[in-house]
Amino acid sequence: MYWQTLVASSLLATGVQAGIGSLVMDGMTRNSPSVERRMEEIAKASLRSRGYLEARQTIQEATTGPASNVLLNQDGTINMTAWDQQANDACSIALSHLPEASNPSGTCVCYNLPALDNVTGTFEADLRLYQLSAPSGQFSGIPPQNIQVGLSYKGASVVVSAAVAPRQDDPSSVNANLKLLQTYLFVGQIDRTQMTGPLTMAQLEALVMPVVTLTAVNTLGQTVSTNVSSNEAAFVAGVFSQSIIMSDFNQALLAVQEELAGLRNGTVAFVLPGVQIMVFPIGLVITSVWLAIGVAAYGMGTIQRIAFREQYQRAVQRESKRAVAYGRI
Structure with missing residues (x-):
């Protein structure tokens, strides 16, 4: 037994x-779909309760022409004099924190969109080239006026509509070392293949964000080129300048920082x-x-x-x- x-x-x-x-x-x-779905819902609810996560909205509510903060003429066109002053002031403030250029040409760029049509995909772009520091390396000895600017887009194409001559130095500029070399105005079109469905603001911003390339011929007759970071000053005026677009990682990071702050001041129980x-x-x-x-x-x-x-x-x-x-x- x-x-x-x-x-x-x-x-x-x-x-x-x-x-x-x-x-x-x-x-x-x-993976367990039910568990993953429940954990995702819990995380989203926590972020949404703190205001860090909102439902994704399409660009149908965005601008279908000039930005709301762009001054217009009586006929509905953009007041280029007011826009030039607004963009130059915003670019000077955004670039004032840079101690020196991040590329050997010694230049930096400021990129903005004065107008965007989210239905047809057409847009107007403003690119300003500034001299921040002395050229170095392969660009040593090359005059700034001999530098050519090129743009390439992930999902759009542009043509140059005008190249505005630089203004005289503004004594009221935020950064005395910052000198405007050239202003380029472009007219662009987002690829039709990218406009098949509603796009979020972050997706649209990625489509109209260019890769800026500077090309010149040095004293030896050699062609040199370098890429300039357009993230140093982008969308500081016009379209997207009043929008805050955050990635999921940054939203989660803000939620973590909020929890840590609550633990420190005692508002959140450990x-x-x-x-x-x-x-x-x-x-x-x-x-x-x-x-x-x-x-x-x-x-x-x-x-x-x-x-x-x-x-x-x-x-x-x-x-x-x-x-x-x-x-x-």
Whole structure:
């Protein structure tokens, strides 16, 4: 009887352990859509409650012409004098924090869109080339007026509509070392293949953000070129200048910073990790099954030890009685 019970309990424990092992391995080798969806909903709800995450909106509510902060003439065209002053002031402020240029040409650019039509995909672009520091390397000795500017887009194409001569130095400029070399006006068109569906502002901004390349011929007759970062001052005036476009990573980073600030000032209670079952119901099921296995194993062992003790006591009593009977004989 003892061995039958022991074998049965061993087989039961082995079967349950195999089932749990396969369940755990299944969870490690393939993703659970329900769990991932629930965790994603929890994360989004946490971000949305703090104002860091909003539903994605398409550009149908965006501008279909000149930006709202661009001054227009009475006939609806852009007031280029006012735009030139607005763009130059915004670019000077945005580039004032740069100690020197990030490329050997010693120049930096400021890129803005005075107008954008999100229905047809046409846009007007303004590119300003500034001299920030002295040329170095391959661009040493090359006059700024001999530098050619080229633009390449990921999902658009442009043509030069005008090249405005630089103005005289403005004594009220934020950075005295910043000198406007040339202003380029472009008319562009977003590729039709990119306009098949509604686009978010971030997607549209990526389509109209160019890669700026400067090309020149040095004193040795060699053609040299370099790329200029357009992120140093982009969309500081006109379209997108009043919009804040954040990536999912930056939104999550702001949420983490908010939680840390709440922990420091005591507005958010600290939760000790490891004391809560965050994955429900899989975590609860696995924990409960292992608890049941442990209780069953310890309980079965205790019962078997009690039965063995009673059996031993009965055997001792029988031997004692037998010894007494032999003694009397």
